Amino acid sequence: MREHLFGKTLEELKAVSHSxxxxxxxxxxxAEWLYKKEISSFEDMTNLSLKARALLKENYDTGIIPPVDxxxxxxxxxxxxxxxxxxxxxxxxxIPDGKRSTVxxxxxxxxxxxxxxxxxxxxxxxxxxxxxxILNQFRSxxxxxxxxxxVYMGMGEPxxxxxxxxxxxxxxxxxxxxxLSPRRITVSTIGITPAMLQFLxxxxxxxxxxxxxxxxxxRRKLMPVQQVYPLHEVLKEIRSWDFGRQRRVSFEYILFKDxxxxxxxxxxxxxxxxxxxxxxxxxxxxxxxxxxxxxxDEETINAFKEKLTTKGITTTIRASRGQDIWAACGLLSTKxxxxx
Amino acid sequence: xxxxxxxxxxxxxISFSEELSTGIYLIGFKxxxxxxxxxxxxxxxxxxxxxxxYSICSGEQEGEIKILYKVIEDGYLTPQLSDLELGDxxxxxxxxxxxxxxxxxxxxxxxxxxxxxxxxxxRSGLGENKILLHGNRYLEQFHFFDEFRExxxxxxxxxxSAESGEDVYHGRVTGYLQEQDELDPALMYYLCGSADMVVxxxxxxxxxxxxxxxxxxxxxx
Numbered sequence: 001m002r003e004h005l006f007g008k009t010l011e012e013l014k015a016v017s018h019s020x021x022x023x024x025x026x027x028x029x030x031a032e033w034l035y036k037k038e039i040s041s042f043e044d045m046t047n048l049s050l051k052a053r054a055l056l057k058e059n060y061d062t063g064i065i066p067p068v069d070x071x072x073x074x075x076x077x078x079x080x081x082x083x084x085x086x087x088x089x090x091x092x093x094x095i096p097d098g099k100r101s102t103v104x105x106x107x108x109x110x111x112x113x114x115x116x117x118x119x120x121x122x123x124x125x126x127x128x129x130x131x132x133x134i135l136n137q138f139r140s141x142x143x144x145x146x147x148x149x150x151v152y153m154g155m156g157e158p159x160x161x162x163x164x165x166x167x168x169x170x171x172x173x174x175x176x177x178x179x180l181s182p183r184r185i186t187v188s189t190i191g192i193t194p195a196m197l198q199f200l201x202x203x204x205x206x207x208x209x210x211x212x213x214x215x216x217x218x219r220r221k222l223m224p225v226q227q228v229y230p231l232h233e234v235l236k237e238i239r240s241w242d243f244g245r246q247r248r249v250s251f252e253y254i255l256f257k258d259x260x261x262x263x264x265x266x267x268x269x270x271x272x273x274x275x276x277x278x279x280x281x282x283x284x285x286x287x288x289x290x291x292x293x294x295x296x297d298e299e300t301i302n303a304f305k306e307k308l309t310t311k312g313i314t315t316t317i318r319a320s321r322g323q324d325i326w327a328a329c330g331l332l333s334t335k336x337x338x339x340x
Numbered sequence: 341x342x343x344x345x346x347x348x349x350x351x352x353x354i355s356f357s358e359e360l361s362t363g364i365y366l367i368g369f370k371x372x373x374x375x376x377x378x379x380x381x382x383x384x385x386x387x388x389x390x391x392x393x394y395s396i397c398s399g400e401q402e403g404e405i406k407i408l409y410k411v412i413e414d415g416y417l418t419p420q421l422s423d424l425e426l427g428d429x430x431x432x433x434x435x436x437x438x439x440x441x442x443x444x445x446x447x448x449x450x451x452x453x454x455x456x457x458x459x460x461x462x463r464s465g466l467g468e469n470k471i472l473l474h475g476n477r478y479l480e481q482f483h484f485f486d487e488f489r490e491x492x493x494x495x496x497x498x499x500x501s502a503e504s505g506e507d508v509y510h511g512r513v514t515g516y517l518q519e520q521d522e523l524d525p526a527l528m529y530y531l532c533g534s535a536d537m538v539v540x541x542x543x544x545x546x547x548x549x550x551x552x553x554x555x556x557x558x559x560x561x
Contacts, residue, residue, distance in 0.1 A: 112535040112561040116542070116552060124536040125561075160561060194390065220438065224538065224557040227439040228380055228393055290543055292552045 004063025007132020077322030108156025131167035159195035214268035279314035368404040375435030377464035382433035397456035399463030454533030475513035
């Protein structure tokens with residue numbers, strides 16, 4: 001298989017041009033074609049010389065690869081399936097919502113983090129995605145021109161694949177790349193502290209942290225990462241970071257019945273997040289096979305939100321989308337893996 | 341509290357190095373700080389490199405801190421670690437992490453080098469009333485058999501997936517657990533090893549009636 005060009009930075013594209021003996025400006029032309037125009041092959045790059053196109057075709061693939069399957073929900077949400085590593089699959093969700101449309105992209109095939117509530121973790125870890133494979137989930141969607149927001153909340157832990165994720169953010173936000181505002185991009189993490197600091201230093205995208213309970217002893221039982229990167233250290237770093245006026249930190253909180261939905265949890269959340277300008281995003285739990293966890297009823301979810309709001313914490317409830325199409329992260333690709 | 345998350349690293353001199361079996365090494369350096377058995381430290385070959393976390397594999401009061409690791413051929417750090425010689429320098433953080441033991445009965449479950457935190461606990465006097473289930477591919481990889489067996493007796497259960505041996509379960513840890521009619525739901529279960537082992541083992545424990553609140557996992561990632 002030939003190396004892919006899609007996902008390379010401008011510097012890397014210039015290096016490719018140089019290695020093929022092409023003019024220096026070819027690197028920038030390649031970036032224009034790959035990240036700003038509609039192409040499917042090197043033949044479409046009409047301002048490159050025939051020799052350049054032939055050399056590129058001989059040595060590289062574009063790396064723009066269409067999805068292998070798509071399912072559409074009655075609410076308009078689409079779940080795309082991409083083949084990444086041989087015989088393995090990754091999921092990408094396209095979520096339209098009025099003028100806003102969000103794509104939820106994966107950063108790894110499978111996941112190593114082993115969170116109790118996550119279906120992706122049950123696949124095991126198959127490998128990291130390259131920057132090109134990450135970005136292809138955005139660029140190869142038929143709707144890519146209309147996408148307004150990107151969230152790195154699909155399969156995998158983005159900050160366990162830090163360098164490729166940062167590279168993909170570079171391509172997304174650079175003038176020579178897709179030129180998207182970093183304020184339209186959110187990267188989610190379970191809180192790998194050293195990588196989180198690298199991410200904060202080296203990008204301007206929003207940060208979302210999977211919190212799920214303010215009590216560390218409870219969090220140990222949901223998320224093995226708590227053993228080595230405990231929540232209080234994650235929050236200490238976030239508290240000391242200047243997010244400025246534009247950059248946002250949010251906390252993801254999946255509600256589990258009789259586990260993390262009590263008044264004591266509200267009070268403790270208020271205490272540990274005091275002084276952090278943030279919001280909490282409450283998420284309904286979509287049960288996965290053999291899970292001991294359940295979602296609370298709507299009344300409890302709404303009451304939890306109201307209590308947090310009363311405490312002065314901006315709180316939203318994430319709308320459940322695409323429930324009729326294996327919407328929860330990891331379900332579709334796990335099914336595909338099992339079918340194979 | 342300064343921990344393995346702290347940005348500072350300190351140089352230490354390798355004072356112990358041994359290949360215990362093919363590709364599995366134990367290295368050590370002088371202990372200059374306290375830790376709790378089960379904790380991890382960050383290690384890098386050079387000062388300003390990204391660190392990898394490793395469980396400490398020695399007792400709290402020992403003069404040397406030791407680290408057990410398996411060389412991952414296409415890995416970044418372990419091939420370099422295995423090239424180190426006595427007197428060479430590595431960079432480490434202080435200890436941190438919460439995968440620590442409490443006195444009292446519990447079940448320890450490990451695959452491969454995931455045995456390290458339990459060995460540290462054993463060497464720190466926390467081995468009483470523990471059951472240890474340890475999985476390896478080959479018999480030669482049960483490096484601390486004598487010491488575990490001395491304290492735990494028959495409650496040290498070896499599971500070997502590629503070889504058969506006397507007093508050894510032939511198969512994986514997960515296979516052993518699947519074959520158990522019942523597991524004590526009142527006990528705490530500690531899991532340490534690869535993500536695959538931890539996730540599969542946790543599912544089996546839950547399916548056999550162990551509340552998830554009694555399962556504490558540490559994944560090597």
